[in-house]
Amino acid sequence: MASSSPPPPPTPDAPTPRLFYVRPDNALKVIGGSLGLAVRAGAGALVAGYKPSAAGGTFSESSSVLPATRPAKPLVVYEFTACPFCRKVREALSMVDVDVVVKPTPKGETAHRGYVSDVGGKAMFPYLEDPNTGWAGYESDAIVKYLFETYADGSVPLSLSLGGLTTLTAGAASAFRGMSGSTAVEGRQPPGPELIELWAYEASPFCKVVSERLCELGLPHLLHTAARGSVKRAELKELTGRFQVPYLVDPNTGPETKDEVLEKLCEETPESDECRTYDV
Template sequence: MVAALNPVPSLILRPFSYRRRPKRTFSVRATSGSSSSDSPEGTTTSVKAKEEGGKVGDGSGTFAVPPNFKPPEPKTFGVRPDKTGDIFGASLALFFRLGTGVFVDGYSATFIPKNEFPPNEYALEVSGYKVKEASKLGPRPEKPIDIYEFEGCPFCRKVREIVSVLDIDVLFYPCPRNGPNFRPKVAEMGGKQQFPYMVDPNTGVSMYESDDIIKYLVGKYGNGNVPLMLSLGLFTTLTAGLALIGRSGKGTSYSPSKLPPKPLEIWAYEGSPFCKYVREVLVQLELPHLQRSCARGSPKRQILYDETGRFQAPYLEDPNTGVKMFESAEIVEYLLATYAIQ
């Protein structure tokens, strides 16, 4: 447990403070290769990236759909046999955290007979009934909030949980150990490499300290009340650390990768073991990604249902290649084939 708490030397009881967002410069040059096809198979993107004050990625890269790639057929609640251990390990977090991050704030459910439920609306089906889910959301941020963090950090997990509870879209900048891109950027912006670090482009507020970030988010985008399992001080942090045991530090250390010109987009939420399995690789490869939070009760479930004809998380959209896909195991394989430096 001590090892689980070591990644971030942070004092959770430090007094609340915030900083105005410093001015930063980030430039990306991208060119798309010509193709005779509009399909993902015919898409290639070349990228050169440079960030003032620090190295970004390896400076260049070519992004193409892996050979013979075909998005898999989605299977609801299906676990590929060779990934059973991974999903089971990721599921242990639900026990230690009592499901925090599975439900949106103010969650409610109504059971409606299947034959009375509109066919074009998303709902969970249970024994001949459709479960209509709802929630009570606070004000919505106009722009996604920036959060610098990594998977194998209990303090970061706490912030990811409140993001799912509040149903907030977040642009995550992964900061694994030895990551060359965003760890140095955090030190440049805030003065030290400590995680999580939040920047709210809607207000100009930036801050360290997980508990302070949680209080800020519930005050600005929630009802002002911190959920019980995120308000218990040391007990919250200890259980967040225990929640990492099942994955043995996955998503903590950097693996060499090519930085894409555009952030990936993933429909996900903290309480899902399938989503966690994918996020570990996003962090490992230091791939910025916009998370469309969609825990149970999220209205965004209907949005994804309208776009794809079903709801299932995680769902990946890669604007750099045009790939859109379900299925966690295959998403991981796609990410490694596309962005890992072999």
């Protein structure tokens, strides 16, 4: 998959990145996410076929089973973060290293829930669509099987193939987080015209805090999965000069919007082609 275009400059109030720093009011959330990571035995932390190597004093991480060519278009998943069945699918997406447009469906959200009901016949989650193949379907186990057969070597890892035990531990991981992301917040704003982009992966307790908040706000976003061994780790480092997740870009905000830039241009150079008006 081609790299994304360079991110816009950060907004004036964007926080300064700090390695291994947890804001005090988020400490319990990160601890809860860490407990979830432990109970799920780190599922989703590594890509399928994770392969570390060292050559010439340089450490690198890759996959021995994932194809070099990734899907041309991101997949689309309708889900909410507190759902244990949805967690299984998010872990699988991290493992097969594909990008996905996440359309949150917490309780109280209507647009995405209504769409799933209309096209699939029932408001059940997760629901996944793959525009690359035309496949669409419910049921977490069916989705996980499809992902590994289509984008990996077909072998579903043990952590996602233990039936009821997988679901039970995924549910416990959500319980440790107080079922955050299960209900839409009051007074949320509608999403902007362009998709938010998020670099993250399911197993990270730091990323968990961000994905839950996006879910509660009902904000669709393009998720660049970046588990260990993912090629997108190098892409993010190329874009920003470092690898640190979660990393979020909102093209709907910034020092100036496109309209504001154009308005300023027309004030200064009204004769420019971009500012001309024509009588028809």
